[in-house]
Amino acid sequence: MRELSYAEAIREALRQEMQRDERVFIIGEDVGVYGGAFGVTLGLVEEFGEERVIDTPISELGIAGAITGAALTGMRPVGEIMFMDFITLASEQLVNQAAKIRFMFGGKAKVPFVLRTPAGSGTGAAAQHSQSLENWFVHIPGLKVVMPSTPYDVKGLLLASIRDDNPIIFIEHKLLYKVKGAVPEEPYTIPLGTAEVKREGRDLTIVATSIMVKRSLEAAEQLAHEDIEVEVVDPRTLKPLDEETIIRSVMKTGRVLIVHEACKTGGYGGELAAIIAGSEAFDYLDAPIVRLAGRDIPIPYNRDLEYHAVPQVENIVEAARQLARGEV
Amino acid sequence: MLNSRQKRELLRQMYTIRAFEEKAEQLYTLGKIHGTMHLSIGMEASAVGAIAALRPDDLILSTHRGHGHCIAKGADLKLMMAEFMGKETGYCRGRGGSMHIADVEGGNLGANGVVGGGIPIAVGVGLSLKMQKRDQIILCFFGDGAANLGPFHEALNMAAIWKLPVVYVCENNQYAMSFSVKKAFAIERISDRAAAYGMPGVTVDGNDLMAVYQAVSQAVKRARAGEGPTLIENVTYRWRGHSKSDANRYRTREEIEAWKQKCPIKRFRTQLIEEGVLTEEEADQIEQEAYATIDAAVAFAEASPEPTLETIEEGVYV
Known part of the structure; x- marks a missing residue:
């Protein structure tokens, strides 16, 4: 089977889902021409334009608010927080707003977004660019937390996550981005909650x-x-x-x-x-x-x-x- | 401009808000309410005047002090009162309460328990409306306290750079809990901050319904035309404490009394009578009807069932 890197598999999932569903868009810091700090979204702005691959100011809370509000009103945004460490700046919107809106509103609203973020050490980036903070979000009812380990899984889990109607924290690992593995070309999903x-x-x-x-x-x-x-x-x-x-x-x-x-x-x-x-x-x-x-x-x-x-x-x-x- | 029928309707809305909140306070005193509440008594012109400038299909984001916004947006008082009383028939099935009343179908995307919590969400809603080429706008209320939070800066900048169809309405009621705007700001007008984001900023007398209506109408027009957001500051005053824990230690009785003399409802009522829109008797009737609808809402809420324990985990996930 064809091999892709973990980063390429993510990019392919994003591209395929954006082709399939016009409600899907990407928003984050330097996700456009720069391609994201780790190059994951490279080339997508050329294909989908600046309206669907949206570069933001350095405003993590703003990004979290943007995906929350957009998801609440009919879109299916995929946000990116450049390093998981910076999710601290976005956490008010994730924890108090996105996670709770559905429940607080009696089940009468939904917030279908994916927030992608790379975690992990091994890059020499020290204490503020290397953390693995998944358990904070596991602790919050209303959020789902996905942590793929292979190129095959990351594609299938990302597609499943974008199609899921809940807010999802999608945690990638920086050292996995270049790891290669077999990835089918056609879109496929891996159901969330399957080990x-x-x-x-x-x-x-x-x-x-x-x-x-x-x-x-x-x-x-x-x-x-x-x-x-x-x-x-x-x-x-x-x-x-x-x-x-x-x-x-x-x-x-x-x-x-x-x-x-x-x-x-x-x-x-x-x-x-x-x-x-x-x-x-x-x-x-x-x-x-x-x-x-x-x-x-x-x-x-x-x-x-x-x-x-x-x-x-x-x-x-x-x-x-x-x-x-x-x-x- | 508003015709006579519309003006009478706005007076009715203001009286309804006042009646709802007086009743809410009464129910609380009677021990029928679990939790806290934040009353906007004295601020009714801000909510009603701002929402009057919207189309019915436009959207709002509200605050912890949101009863007025909710009513002005056309909420069903029965469902609202039921939510306030924590009943299954309430807007949020009793899961939200006073601080989280939302009527998503009716365009109210929710009150918010976090000061400033709605300001970044408005960016997303505006972005969504723009991307979907929908002809609606989002009006986001917040208080003077929220204007000193980081989210205010991030969100207003994003709304401005992308020219989003957002109207930001700052209800400056003089105090962030106990902290006076005089101590919290080194500037005279909160709306002056708009210049920093490249958007128009307007300060209006928030107790003058027509002034609020006109300022917000301009902002709505601009937002709908794709010209971007506006920051409006409604200068007003809350007569009651921040919440039920407030002993009013930070302000004087004289100050509260002075603001009560500027009652937005009395002011609008007098204006309408002077304009010949209605008579004293008709105004009295509107007032009485408002209180009667609240009594009916309470009766509905009191007769409504509590949520059952079997449903406690519903609605966390889709």
């Missing part, structure tokens, strides 16, 4: 999100040489969450390692651990549930320090090995 078993295994389950799926698959590959067979499950959407697939996998393997880049304390891993511990998988657990996550520190600038701030392949290998060998 995927990315690799089957018998000895333990790794539940990982975003770039940690890729790192976990690499770790699983290494561990296979030690005769440790790891199952890797990617929730793909944090909210809604496909609990069943995760629970089924843990019941099969009896051991679970949760891996995410965001800081450990208050991170999504705690939620996953609680769900697993509270489910029928509890009786099948042969070891404590283990979380491997970002250190509870701001992302440092120095290359080595940055590298060690979040889980890397070797950390996953180590943690999984210990868990599989009953050393936890």
Whole structure:
């Protein structure tokens, strides 16, 4: 099958959906001729014009308000926040307005937008351009949170998200933009709330999100040489969450390692651990549930320090090995 | 210009707002209301005069002090009162309450519990109307307090650079909760800020219904013609406290009394009688009818069912 990078897959989804549905438009900082800070929207302004690929002033709250108001009155906007860190500036509109409008209005309105934003460290951009803040939004009823890990998933999930009638925080990872993978040319959707078993295994389950799926698959590959067979499950959407697939996998393997880049304390891993511990998988657990996550520190600038701030392949290998060998 | 029938209708709306809010206050005192409320008594000309300049299919965004906007936009008083009382039959099925009443079908895109919360949404609505080539405009109310928030700056700039069909109406009622505009602004007129965004800014006597109507009409005309937004400042005064927790420690009784002498309803009523639009008796009748419709709305709301517990999680997602 044809291969596309993660960034190209996003761009193709945007292009196909804008061709299909004239209510869809893109709005954000430097999304036009510049193509977005990571080049994701490159070329779209040439195809769809400045009326549908709208460059904004540096006004994150304004962007969030613009997509909220436009979605409330019949459009299906796709906003972009250049770095997830800057979503702090937009959060009033996302948290107090977009997420709550439908409920507060008794179910008589809807706010169908997608807000794309790149998260994650590894680019040397330090503490204010590297955060993974997904769990803040998971915590807000009314929002959905999507976190794709592959080029195939990002296309299908983005198309599904744009067609969804709810406000969606769509979290991309900067280090995944150049990663290539098979992506069908025709439009397709992946239903929100469906996890995927990315690799089957018998000895333990790794539940990982975003770039940690890729790192976990690499770790699983290494561990296979030690005769440790790891199952890797990617929730793909944090909210809604496909609990069943995760629970089924843990019941099969009896051991679970949760891996995410965001800081450990208050991170999504705690939620996953609680769900697993509270489910029928509890009786099948042969070891404590283990979380491997970002250190509870701001992302440092120095290359080595940055590298060690979040889980890397070797950390996953180590943690999984210990868990599989009953050393936890 | 407004004809006699329209002017009588506007007087009726002002009396209806006053009657609704007096009743709201009474119900609160009787312990029938759960939560808080923000009354716009004394500010009726701002809501009614501004919305009178709109077409029925135009849209508004309102504020936490939004009962007047809602009524002027043509809300069904029964559904509104039911929402105020938290009933299933209310506009928002009792989920929103006073601070979140919306009538999306009727063009009221909602009151807002966050000061300044509607200002950026208006950008999106304006953008949406423009992109869909719809001939409507969005009028966004906010208070003097909201004009000092960051969203005001981001949104007014965006509305201006894209020439969106937005009319921003700042209801300057002199206080952001307890903080006087005299302390909160180093400028005389909030509308002076419009110049910074390249849009017209107009300050009017917000207790003079016709002045508000004329200023907003100009702004609406401009917005509909694709010439962009306008910032209008209606200088007015809220007679009641910010909310029910307000003990009025930050202002004097004399000041409140002085503003009560400038009652926008009395002023418009006198004007209409002088113009020969109606007689004293007819004005009295309009007033009495307004209070009667509110009583009917209360009766409807009181007889309405509470939301059932089985529905508690409905409406979070589509």
